[in-house]
Every structure is written in structure tokens, then in C-alpha cells.
Amino acid sequence: MEAAERTKTEPSNATHLCVLVHGLWGNPDHLAYIADALRDKYHEDQLHILIAKSNSGNFTYDGIETGAERVTQEIEETIAKLERDGSKIKKISMLGYSLGGLVARYSIGLLHSNGWLDRLEPINFTTFASPHLGVRTPILGYQSHLWNLFGSRTLSMSGKQLFGDDTFRDTGRPILCVLADPSSIFMQALSRFKHRTLYANIINDRSAPYYTTFITKIDPYINLDSININYVKGYAPNIIDPANPVSLKPEAPPPTVLGQIAGTGQNLLNNAPFYAAMSLLLPLGTTAYLVNAGIQSVRSQNRIKLHESGQAGVGLGNYRIPLMIENARSAVEGTFGSMNSSNLEYHAAGTGATSESFSDVHDEKMILNERSSSTDLVCTPSSAQPKFPALNLSPDQFEMIENLDKAGFKKYAVHIQNVRHTHAAIVVRMKQRRFDEGKLVIKHWLDEEFEI
Template identity: 50%
Template sequence: MGTESPFSAEPDHLCVLVHGLWGNPKHLAYVHDTLRDAFPPSRLHILNCARNVGAFTYDGIELGGERVAHEIEETLAALASEGRPIRKLSVVGYSLGGLVARYAIGLLYHQGWFAEGKLEPINFVTFASPHLGVRTPLKGWHNQVWNVVGARTLSMSGRQLFLIDEFRDTGKPLLEVLAQKEGVFMEALGRFKRRSLYTNILNDRSAVYYTTAITKTDPFVGLHDLNFSYLKGYEPNLIDASKPITLKAEEQSVPLWEWITTRARRAIHAIPLIAFFTLILPLATVFFLLNSGYQTVKSGQRIRLHESGQTGIQTRLYKVPLLVRNVRRAAEEVYENMNSAQAEEYLEEEHATDSQTTRAGHEDGGSGQANGKEKNKVKAPYAEFPTLALTAGQFEMIRALDELGWEKYPVYIHKVHHTHAAIIVRMPKPRFDEGKVVVGHFVGAFDI
């Protein structure tokens, strides 16, 4: 599902949809169709990007962003040639697509598309996008091994997501460059009238809460110990982050027999999961690693062809020197050895400064005032929710991104354990129906 054909009647607003890792345009079909139901072709043109399908998402955020930028420019040119010039731009990214989209809008900004009289950036929205990468901030040898091995199973995209790449000669990982102040990527992001994100609080196995919410804490770890409120009309799936999240008062101890019964029931329910990990997972892991090795080789070949200009995209148009202004070399070492990274689950309390205090993932006014509006703003004491053991670069990303101002919507999907797919109704399955509530909120807040 690429660009709609024939082109919409006379829209002045283009909305670009960017799918995620291993994805394709069909993954965003429900988002597309819900937008179309709300906004007829005479008001909104929708481009569901189709140049980064499947294994092409291994090729990295930079190459993926160039493909998306090229696809957007082709669409703008085609519409203009039909006498239907676009005046407004909105971008929606899902999962890895949110990062690819952030790169693409930086390229468009550099190409002059956001200059006065051209495109007015309106909505920038991400669903379950790992803005801080996917490095696991947990203690334990298995997590540290995953931070090393996982980075090498997805070619360039894996290195960038685990923050062990070095972008050009900046000495920094690409994700840090994307969030660098005074760079074209942040300049572009700051031009949008609205920036919002939807983040799963539970069971997102692909992109966990701290990174999709751009936050130093995860208050939802002890979900059953919390008091929180829902957004009116979107219960019980969208949490109202403008209201405090508090710990429940300690309950009286349960009777021994009830405790034993509960534990036994949990053990019985865990049997299928144990069988999966002992019998199926080892074989699946072998096949995954073999396929990852093959795809990494193929991805490297595609990257080399792209860099040599043999893929139909004039890469020199997008190769602005470093694509950032006032870039200085990083003082830190390159993140090649993830075993030397901080291994604690949480930082010691004395290392958490006032600028790191948060609740429900809202940092330093990051959900505060922006564009003259009060956003989904929350302030709270640090003590209840300690700071995760992130890298220095990730803390800098949080501070820079939150200064732009975001509307942040924590999503609580109850019925499935694959919330990464459910949040956008990635497949037309009844068990993903809770995602329809989320997409409905997104469309209702969409500024046309």
C-alpha cells in the first residue's frame, strides 16, 4: 500500500506513515483507514511509505531515512504536477519507523522544504518508537550479553539501536546525533506544531516503556501497586498522565492458604511458557541467528550499492556535511564493548539530580508548555520511582528531546501480551481491538 492512486481530489495536507522493523505498509493499514474515514481525500492525502519493506529495514536509520525523504519528495512532485500542491505535512512513525521519520524530516528541512511558503509541519507522532535505542538497562549477565549480541543481529539498524555505531566522524551514535541541539534533525522536529507519542506500559517486547516514552524511570514496573487515572472516554487503555500516579497503601497480609493457592495457579499457567523456553526457543534462536547473519551480509551489499549511487537515489543530495551544526567530537569512548556499560538496574539515589525527577515518563517539562499550549504535564517527587541505569548519552537525549515539548500518552493494553503489534492494530484480529481505542484517540487529536 504505497501512494494512493489516483491522487486525492485537492488536499493541501500530506500525512506520511512510516512502518517499523521487518515491516511493510500493511502494518499501518488500520491507521491509514481510520485517518481516511475521518478525513476525506479532499482534505488529506496519505502516503504509506513502501521503500523500506522487510529485510530492507536492516539497512539502518540513515539509509531508511533517505529512502523515505526521497519517497516524500517524489509524492510532492507528483501531486504538484497534477496541480495539487501540498502546503501542510504530518508524519507518523511506528516502532523503528519513528526514528527513520526523524531522520527523513531532517533531510527535508535541510532541502528547504520547511521554509516559509513551502510546507508547514503540523503533526509528528510516534507509536512505540525506541527514541533512546534498545539497550537493556537491567542488571544480570544475560542482559549484558543481549546488549552485545543483539546489536550484531540486525546489521546497521542493530548497531544504531544499541548505540554502538559511530555516525560519520562525529564520534557519536546516530541516535545521539538525531537528538543534538542545533542540528537539522532537532530543528526539523521543533518546527512541528504538535509532537506526540504513544507508549506501551506493559508487554512491549520490542520497545520497552523507558525508550518509547523518552523517560529515565519506569513507574509501571509494579503495575498492581499503583493508583492512576484514565483519559475520559478512552478507558481503560489510555492513562491520563496529567494526574498523579501514586503507590497504593500497603495492604494487609493475605491468609497463607490464599497465598499458596495463588502461587499454584501462577505455576500452572507458567507451564506452557516453560515448555516454550526449553523446547522451542533454542531451535528458534538458531534459525534467527542464521537468518540474521545472512540478512546482515545482504544489508551490507545494499548499503554499498546505495552509497555508490546505484539504487536510483542521488545520495549526494542528502549528504550534507555531518547534517548538524556545531558538532564536536564526543569525549566518551565508542560503545563497542557493552559489557563495560553501567550494569545496575537503577542509579544510586544520590546520582539522580533534580533535573532527572519524573513521574510517568515526563521529564523536565518535556510534557510541559509548547506552542503556547499546556501539554500532558506531570511533575512528581523522585523518591517513589528511581532512575534507570541509562548511558550518559541517553540522559542527554532525554533532556534535549523533552525541551521541545511532547504530548505523551501511556497505553495500557490488557488482553494480549503482544502490545507492540496491538497498539496500532497491526493485524485485523479481534484480540487487537484495544488498539482501536489508541488509534481513535490519535485520529481525534490529529490537527488538520
């Protein structure tokens, strides 16, 4: 029977619920293309779709924990309503975009703790451009210091958590470290899902760069002119082959002095309109941003207080549960302390240098071995790949990478080339022609990774 002919009281036969969680400053419309693509492929008698709406707009300032508790309640209320209407939910999938991926990781921990993952079969857990390691820039220098300081203080609780400047509850650790702790309810929940997949932009993602969305120590795509990229058959030139992502180009002879001068002059000429516009717009935009950030941070803190006091309509008694499965483990074991304004230097694997080389870790069959120093790590891949220097990540981030890699994510690097706003394009955040490359990314997910 077609949907148009079904009476309002007749239940759907679908047993699978797929939950979509948008990102920072987002709203359900940002995931409308994915919802439509799911609906085009699966009839409403095959799949229920919930686009979470409880964190819309500036509510995303309120932090991962608060957002996840809202989303979890929304999921539970949706399941209850579907079952009242006669639908029997047996499977669940979660998709998180940007910050929504972190909210989703927290939410599945709450669902697991409340017994939902015993009642429902966890099928697909997917993130698109989600900053699993936070968003601190790994680049050294005063500009990076200012960026990290600035960013963590202008997005209320979410900013502190994304920049690792928070201390989560009584753990003494940033929330991102707790989310990646193998003994936490969050990692236990993640391991229950049949498919764990992530998609990450390799370039031009100004919101969530490659290293954090791909969960990696290296970035082989910093200089695209030095490499050849290999794509998945049928999904070129957007989905990079995880088994054989890149090869090095032969080293080109250095340009002559005259060639360098000519190239620099041409670049300045080509970019002159951009620099002129930025010189006018950047001061105005920064001022407006700071004013708005201050207003929204105050409002966010007020919402968080209402949430914590139980006056925001969320039943906290269902969600303020023990975070760790292994109670004997110390809450601060393995932590290196919260990052703060006095500790912004990142050192590769604790060595204080960036000279260590790591093989390309697109292949998730990576082995971590101890060397002469217990703080030095070397990656031994299952197949030979070009080597690239390790990024200057923090010790916390190296630990998160190791823990999350053990969870077994299937990772896809995405090469969007026709638009600079790749963070929006990867999920076709707006139905505009300039974001069409993202449609191939979503098609790959639906055809190759999503299981009904």
C-alpha cells in the same frame, strides 16, 4: 464532487500530505488500519496519505540513515507527482511506528536541510512505540549483557544503531545521540512541527519497552499491583491521564509462608503449558533466527554498499549534507563514547547506584537542577506525584532524554490489557479482534491530537 465521479486527470484539492513510516521487519500493511482511519475521517480532497514502502521487509536491516534517505526520496517524488497532477502541497505531517519513528526523525532533518520545511508547513509529528533511546535493556546482570551483545550483532546496521554500538559517520557518536543533539538538523526540524506527540505501551512491549518509547528515566508501571492508574475521560481503560497518571495503593500486608507456597505452586501449574512449549520451541526458534539473521545481515551489508556507492537509485548528493547547524560546536562534545561489549554496565546519572528517586515525569514540565555533584540530576515536577527509582540507563541515554524533553513532546502512556503483543496492538498492525484496544488509541490520536 465525489471521488468516484472525478476524472483521472482532475486534481485533488488536498494540500496536506501525511507520511506513514513502518517499523523493523515491517511493510505498508502494518499501517493500513491507521491509513484507513485517516481516510474515514478525512476525504481525499482534504488529505493525501503516503505509506512509505521503500524500506519494506528486510530492507529495515540497513540502518536509520539509509532507510531515511530512501523515505525522503519517496516523499520528494510523491510531492513532485502530486504537483504534476495539479495538487498543491502546503502542509506535511509524519507518523513513525517503532523503528519507523527514528527513520522519520532522520527524514525530517533531510527535508529541513533541503528547504522543504520552509516551503511546507510542518503540522503533526507522531511516533507510536518508537525506541527513541535505543533498545538496550537497563537491567544489570549477565543475561542482559548477553542480550545486548546478541541483539546488536544480529540485525546488521539497524541492530548496531538500536543498541548504541555504532559510530555515526565522522561524529564519533552513536546515531541516536546525533539525532537528539540540539544543534543537529534533526532537532531543528522537529522543533518546526506544530504538534509533537508520542504514544508508548506501559507493559508487554517486547520490542520497544516503555522507558525508551516514552523517553523517561523511570518506569512507574513495573509493578501494577502497587498502583492505581488514572485514565483520560472517554478513553479508559487504554489512554492514561498525562496530568495525573498514577497513585500508590496502600501497602498490603505480606503474604504468609503458606500463601506464598500456594501462590507459587498455582503459578507454576497455570504456566506449565507455556513452559513446556517454550522448552521445545525456543531452541528451534533460536537456531532458525540466527541462521536467518546471518543471511539477512550479509544481504543488508551488500545493499548498504550499493546505496553508499550511489547504485541503489537514491541520489545521495541531496542527502549527504552537514548534520549540525552550529558548526563551531565540536562533533564529540557531550558524548560519553560509543557503547561496546566491554562497557555494558548502566549507572543512574553516573552515580553507580539506583538509589536516586525521580518524580513521575508524565508531566512534561520537568525541571533539571544541579545538586552537589554535576552528574546528579533531580526532577522537580510541577505537581506532586509518587516517586520511583531512576532506571540504570547509560549517560548517553540520560543526555538524550534531557534533549528530547526540551523539544516538547506531548506524551501518552497506553495500557493495552487484553493481548500480550502490545507492540503490534498499539497500531492495530493486523485487523484482528484481539488488537481492538489499539483502535481506541488511534481514535484518541485522530480526535485529540491530529490537526488537518
